[in-house]
Amino acid sequence: MLWKVSNDVAVFIASQLLVGINWFTAQWLVYNTILGTRKKVYNTKQFVFLWQEIKHSFTSANTN
Known part of the structure; x- marks a missing residue:
């Protein structure tokens, strides 16, 4: 029972976590599909930005 x-x-x-993660994963996949031909450095910068957004969304979700 327990x-x-x-x-x-x-x-x-x-x-609940997957709902948040799926949105960012979808954004990341769309981004990579559209800009897959761009330089790797730019992709890394975008990934860092997305990671910060993910961390921010989890912190704000925890405080609310």
């Missing part, structure tokens, strides 16, 4: 409850909580938390 395992079932904790398992449901874990699934819920995972699904």
Whole structure:
């Protein structure tokens, strides 16, 4: 019984995280598809920017 409850909580938390991650993953895939021919340095800069956005979204989600 206790395992079932904790398992449901874990699934819920995972699904909440995936909702946030999926949006950024979609953006990242679209970005790479459109600008795949650009220089690697530019891709790295964009990745760093996206990573900061992801961290920001998780911190703001935790405080709310």
